[in-house]
Amino acid sequence: xxxxxxxxxxPTHLAELWGNGIPLAAAMGVVIRRLDEEVLELVAPLGPxxxxxxxxxxxxxxxxxxxxxxxxxxxxxxxxxxxxxxIRDAQMRFRVPVCGELVAAAAMPTPDAIAAFRAxxxxxxxxxxxxxxxxxxxxxxxxxxxxxxxxxxVADS
Amino acid sequence: xxxxxxxxxxPTHLAELWGNGIPLAAAMGVVIRRLDEEVLELVAPLGPxxxxxxxxxxxxxxxxxxxxxxxxxxxxxxxxxxxxxxIRDAQMRFRVPVCGELVAAAAMPTPDAIAAFRAxxxxxxxxxxxxxxxxxxxxxxxxxxxxxxxxxxVADS
Numbered sequence: 001x002x003x004x005x006x007x008x009x010x011p012t013h014l015a016e017l018w019g020n021g022i023p024l025a026a027a028m029g030v031v032i033r034r035l036d037e038e039v040l041e042l043v044a045p046l047g048p049x050x051x052x053x054x055x056x057x058x059x060x061x062x063x064x065x066x067x068x069x070x071x072x073x074x075x076x077x078x079x080x081x082x083x084x085x086x087i088r089d090a091q092m093r094f095r096v097p098v099c100g101e102l103v104a105a106a107a108m109p110t111p112d113a114i115a116a117f118r119a120x121x122x123x124x125x126x127x128x129x130x131x132x133x134x135x136x137x138x139x140x141x142x143x144x145x146x147x148x149x150x151x152x153x154v155a156d157s
Numbered sequence: 158x159x160x161x162x163x164x165x166x167x168p169t170h171l172a173e174l175w176g177n178g179i180p181l182a183a184a185m186g187v188v189i190r191r192l193d194e195e196v197l198e199l200v201a202p203l204g205p206x207x208x209x210x211x212x213x214x215x216x217x218x219x220x221x222x223x224x225x226x227x228x229x230x231x232x233x234x235x236x237x238x239x240x241x242x243x244i245r246d247a248q249m250r251f252r253v254p255v256c257g258e259l260v261a262a263a264a265m266p267t268p269d270a271i272a273a274f275r276a277x278x279x280x281x282x283x284x285x286x287x288x289x290x291x292x293x294x295x296x297x298x299x300x301x302x303x304x305x306x307x308x309x310x311v312a313d314s
Contacts, residue, residue, distance in 0.1 A: 017209050018209075020209070021207075021208060021209025021210075022207070022208050022209060022214050023184075023204070023205045023206070023207065024181070024184065024185065024205065024206060024214055024216060024217055024220075025214075025216075027180075027181065027184035027205070028181065047180070048180045048181065048184070049180070049181060050178075050179070050180065051178060051179050052174050052175075052177070052178025052179060053178075053241065057179050057181055057182075057220070057223075058220075058223045058227070058243075058244040058247065059181055059182075059216070059219060059220025059221070059223045059224065060181055060220070062216060062219040062220065062223065062247060063181075063214070063216025063217070063219065063220055064216075066214075066215045066216040066219065067216065070215070084210065086215075086251070086254070087215040087251055088250070088251055089248075089249070089250055089251070090215065090219060090247070090248070090249045090251075091246075091247070091248045091249075092246070092247045092248075093245070093246055094243070094244055094245055094246070094247075097243070
């Protein structure tokens with residue numbers, strides 16, 4: 001649980017997971033910009049994520065939002081070596097094109113919500129968490145909204 | 158319109174669009190396997206699209222499904238130089254992990270549906286098309302389902 005902020009080791013841990021284990025994250029140039037008790041914010045440059053019209057490719061936006069939501073779900077589950085997290089459902093609404101850096105901000109659950117999620121995970125061996133992610137454009141406008149449902153399972157010991 | 162099958166130039170045209178204009182498609186290794194009056198089927202190898210657990214990354218599956226649905230919408234709109242197509246909404250339900258080659262099959266609209274879509278596009282200057290995409294796993298099982306809503310607009314002349 002994060003009474004104040006997530007453990008300082010998480011940014012390094014997530015970056016290693018993505019850097020070593022998810023080639024697409026490396027191809028996209030994903031970087032963690034912010035991680036605290038409120039949000040996990042990821043950014044990626046437009047270059048490798050552009051489409052033929054010069055704006056961000058919809059698949060890149062879905063991928064960035066998925067990584068952000070998945071990161072939040074993994075942190076909410078607690079020990080990354082003791083649980084697996086997979087995505088079950090994804091919904092994304094695209095409002096306006098993103099013509100610069102891609103920014104995805106996944107909302108961190110409240111401490112109470114994290115506690116409830118972990119209680120179900122320990123009690124049943126699996127638990128669901130819904131994570132909203134916002135893609136922002138210039139002047140902090142909302143360019144797209146993503147909602148991911150993630151399922152955590154206790155890993156085989 | 159496709160009375161029998163899409164024009165023979167479409168596979169080359171789509172491959173060039175993605176190869177030159179969407180770096181992520183190249184990074185994913187996307188290839189068109191089938192294109193006819195029923196389906197646009199795309200495949201991608203697991204290697205560049207894997208996650209840290211060895212199955213397909215959810216973002217790669219969303220990206221592949223988006224490319225397939227977008228290709229169908231662009232073909233349904235007709236002349237690729239006369240219209241733009243963007244994704245407006247994406248929904249994906251993940252059922253089972255994909256542990257081998259990624260395969261996304263986007264259903265081609267019927268000739269009647271294509272005719273209606275083009276009539277609205279010409280009449281209003283823009284039109285929406287919903288495209289279902291299926292991700293198949295081993296033994297032709299359904300591993301995930303995607304539904305994309307795409308908006309075509311008449312390009313500025």
